[in-house]
Amino acid sequence: MNFKLGTTIVLLIAGLLVACGPLWAHHGNSAYDEEHWITISGTVTEFVWANPHCQIFMDAKDDKGAVVNWSIESQSPGILRRNSWTRNSVKAGEQIAVTLAPARNGAPVGFSGGKDGKIVFPDGHILKMDQR
Amino acid sequence: MRSRQIYSIVALMVASAAALAFPNVARPQTAQQQPASSPASKHDLTGVWQLQGIGGAESFAPEADMPPMTPWAKARFDAAKPGYGSRAAPGGNDPILQCDPIGFPRIMFMPTPLEFVQASGRLLQFWEREHEWRSIWTDGRKLPDDPDPSWFGYAIGHWENDTFVVESTGFNDKTWLGPAGYPHSDALRVTERYRRADHDTLLYSITVTDPKAYTKPVASPQRIFKLRPGAEIEELPCVWSEENEFTQRIREPAAHKPPK
Numbered sequence A: 001m002n003f004k005l006g007t008t009i010v011l012l013i014a015g016l017l018v019a020c021g022p023l024w025a026h027h028g029n030s031a032y033d034e035e036h037w038i039t040i041s042g043t044v045t046e047f048v049w050a051n052p053h054c055q056i057f058m059d060a061k062d063d064k065g066a067v068v069n070w071s072i073e074s075q076s077p078g079i080l081r082r083n084s085w086t087r088n089s090v091k092a093g094e095q096i097a098v099t100l101a102p103a104r105n106g107a108p109v110g111f112s113g114g115k116d117g118k119i120v121f122p123d124g125h126i127l128k129m130d131q132r
Numbered sequence B: 001m002r003s004r005q006i007y008s009i010v011a012l013m014v015a016s017a018a019a020l021a022f023p024n025v026a027r028p029q030t031a032q033q034q035p036a037s038s039p040a041s042k043h044d045l046t047g048v049w050q051l052q053g054i055g056g057a058e059s060f061a062p063e064a065d066m067p068p069m070t071p072w073a074k075a076r077f078d079a080a081k082p083g084y085g086s087r088a089a090p091g092g093n094d095p096i097l098q099c100d101p102i103g104f105p106r107i108m109f110m111p112t113p114l115e116f117v118q119a120s121g122r123l124l125q126f127w128e129r130e131h132e133w134r135s136i137w138t139d140g141r142k143l144p145d146d147p148d149p150s151w152f153g154y155a156i157g158h159w160e161n162d163t164f165v166v167e168s169t170g171f172n173d174k175t176w177l178g179p180a181g182y183p184h185s186d187a188l189r190v191t192e193r194y195r196r197a198d199h200d201t202l203l204y205s206i207t208v209t210d211p212k213a214y215t216k217p218v219a220s221p222q223r224i225f226k227l228r229p230g231a232e233i234e235e236l237p238c239v240w241s242e243e244n245e246f247t248q249r250i251r252e253p254a255a256h257k258p259p260k
Helices: A002-017 A077-082 B002-021 B071-079 B240-255
Strands: A038-048 A055-061 A067-073 A095-102 A109-111 A118-120 B047-051 B114-119 B122-127 B132-137 B154-160 B163-169 B189-198 B201-209 B223-227
Touching: A038 A067, A055 A095, A055 B240, A067 A095, A067 B240, A109 B240
Parallel strands: A067 A109, B132 B154
Antiparallel strands: A038 A055, A038 A095, A055 A067, A095 A109, A095 A118, B047 B114, B047 B223, B114 B122, B122 B132, B154 B163, B163 B189, B189 B201, B201 B223
């Protein structure tokens, strides 16, 4: 019994050392223009940790200086957890820069997943969600 | 108690040393424990697998490959208002938008992982999407002759050399085959083939036979699943209140046509 247990532990540790390659599947929602990613900077107003996709809401100034509240689709809590996020990864009041695929219809809505999407924080750390 | 702990630790150290010294003797040939690209364990699909290269917008076959529909199926297809594909439009009626079970086989094409667990007499599949699961019976039983309808069907499997072949039946007609709105009937019968090309790669093909809906069987292009060592299945339930909020705050604003 212990022989098997010891073997299992050694092999589990070995298994953890096997790197997982990048896995990215194209987000299929045609509402977003994934050919033209943009980066917007602003202040987080709300972070919703919920299925089917977590959501970030943030105030950002448009090119005329007016404040617009953006709605940003991210990924499911499960996918975010596999990308090292927690429910506290984004907080209201934080300044962030989000790279997103904007809605084709021009509404202040975007998708920040995929291989190009990312959130950059003032201290330089970056959160992505490209590992499904 | 303490002496037992010490005994266990010593035993673990001895066992670990033995495993390293005699790897061929000590290592069981199970799925997660082999290095990448080594030969696959025969007849073992255990592990967390990830479908490659497609998102939630695709289904088992491209729209162009779908065979002619029967009048029954065409009427259903025309009534479907999908959120994806060439007929996508806001205000759709995809059943999953109201949290109907996504059902089989559509759930096989989700971009979230699924886990295979081999048990006595059956293979279990657990999907992160919806936190759902099914049994594939491998104890030699036959498919029921007149199954009651269900969302995930009734499945049996057997090995043909290195390929795990699964037959399933007993589906209701409430789910779509995929997000583009292709229907199926309660006569749906599905054949799947799982073959490990190598330790980390699972080749998957699926054929749908449904004479009430399609004039001939539909075969998918071959799909690829990759093993994800260390990944765990999380929960991804469809919760009506959350789904509704997401639709109002994200889906609809992103999908409406811009004002002219």
